Amino acid sequence: MRRPSKDSSNKLSAESQRLSSIAQAIVQSASRVEERIWEKQLDTQLQKLLKTNHQDSIDAALNALFKDELAAYDVLMDGVEAVSESSTMVEQQDGAEVTWQALLVAAPILAWTRFSIGSGTIPPELLTTLQAHFSAHLLAEGARAAMAPTLYAIDQLPRTHAETYGLTHKLAAAAHKGGSVKPAVRAPDTAPFLADTRYLLVAIVAPAGAPLFRWQEAQHQLNFATERNNALSAWRDQATANVARLLPGCGVELLLPEAYYVACREADKLIRPVSIRAAVHYLTNTLDLEPSDLRAVIAGFGEEAADGQVDEYRVGFTLRQSPEVVYGIVWPLYGQEDEEGTPMEGGFGGALPPPLTPVNEIIAYLNEAGVTHVKRINERYVVEYCDDCGAPLFADPSGELVHAEMPEDTPAGSEHFH
Numbered sequence: 001m002r003r004p005s006k007d008s009s010n011k012l013s014a015e016s017q018r019l020s021s022i023a024q025a026i027v028q029s030a031s032r033v034e035e036r037i038w039e040k041q042l043d044t045q046l047q048k049l050l051k052t053n054h055q056d057s058i059d060a061a062l063n064a065l066f067k068d069e070l071a072a073y074d075v076l077m078d079g080v081e082a083v084s085e086s087s088t089m090v091e092q093q094d095g096a097e098v099t100w101q102a103l104l105v106a107a108p109i110l111a112w113t114r115f116s117i118g119s120g121t122i123p124p125e126l127l128t129t130l131q132a133h134f135s136a137h138l139l140a141e142g143a144r145a146a147m148a149p150t151l152y153a154i155d156q157l158p159r160t161h162a163e164t165y166g167l168t169h170k171l172a173a174a175a176h177k178g179g180s181v182k183p184a185v186r187a188p189d190t191a192p193f194l195a196d197t198r199y200l201l202v203a204i205v206a207p208a209g210a211p212l213f214r215w216q217e218a219q220h221q222l223n224f225a226t227e228r229n230n231a232l233s234a235w236r237d238q239a240t241a242n243v244a245r246l247l248p249g250c251g252v253e254l255l256l257p258e259a260y261y262v263a264c265r266e267a268d269k270l271i272r273p274v275s276i277r278a279a280v281h282y283l284t285n286t287l288d289l290e291p292s293d294l295r296a297v298i299a300g301f302g303e304e305a306a307d308g309q310v311d312e313y314r315v316g317f318t319l320r321q322s323p324e325v326v327y328g329i330v331w332p333l334y335g336q337e338d339e340e341g342t343p344m345e346g347g348f349g350g351a352l353p354p355p356l357t358p359v360n361e362i363i364a365y366l367n368e369a370g371v372t373h374v375k376r377i378n379e380r381y382v383v384e385y386c387d388d389c390g391a392p393l394f395a396d397p398s399g400e401l402v403h404a405e406m407p408e409d410t411p412a413g414s415e416h417f418h
Helices: 014-027 032-051 055-068 070-084 124-138 161-177 218-246 260-287 358-368
Strands: 086-093 096-112 144-147 150-153 195-207 251-254 294-302 312-319 325-332 373-382
Touching (some): 014 032, 014 055, 014 070, 032 055, 032 161, 055 161, 070 161, 096 260, 124 195, 144 161, 195 260, 218 251
Antiparallel strands (some): 086 096, 096 195
């Protein structure tokens, strides 16, 4: 289950009510036939709203369902994501209509550094090389692709489903016709982090019903997992050096390219432990100390009206014998992580070990990085940011929210990241 946007409205428009009703009808369907009839109606309604940029109608329906109908909320969220990241095109070939399907795919890159992580326009020759490797190692026979000429930071990606819909159709048309897409006029500046995700966005098109990826082809279906791993290995082997040219001074790890929303969520989760390792590496090298000389303070944060729900944990780092927070990272929670991480009442009967809670997972990664002195603040805080620079505030060992500040005697030239 994904969480909705924070904006909400008590009164639903006719469009929002229609979306809500169809989503509830899908949940209550008694057969696959009935379910698909309703899904087709939902797709048609979403297509109309996304094409005309009526994102507010979609958001209102999602917010209303999140409060009272969680199953219908998930259905609507799945629907709007599917429609915004895909499209179909019909063309005439030898007097007959041929339908093509398109899917927006994200190829995530985990990056870490002590300096800065680049983003922006990809040079044409490098774009050509990356697109060639993508097609050669990942695409099914007969599928085509068009790669956006931009290396995206997370806050430069489309901000709404309607914007995603527009980008999907633009890239799909380029892939279908063999054309290209102009770089973004000017991508907004991105906040500096020691570890962050970057994304290559690609539209894949193929005849309707035909496979898009190599592992979907008939000869690989019995061993699709092996073929998918082989494709990822080949993509990493061939593309990593080219991606490194876009991100000088960074360590990088390429993840499996997948459907846009799934790939972004997976990258969001996998960058979190990288952030811990990067933070410890940065602090130990900049301050000339050992990981055991650091202390980590973990505190949960959520919205004021969220009824105790934790949306993210923040980890503040101090020197072992000092209360001042010198650096901090944010560990956001996704879906039901806060709930799924809590063992069920009565335990698991000894059959399976209980899952790690998010806090225990954070502690495990801190310990792995060499930070063994960890303090958990049990109080849940309302999300707070610095009024001057907008950086998140972190709990110090006494539980007071403070700004993370490197010591005044930090060597000149060291980067100060939030």
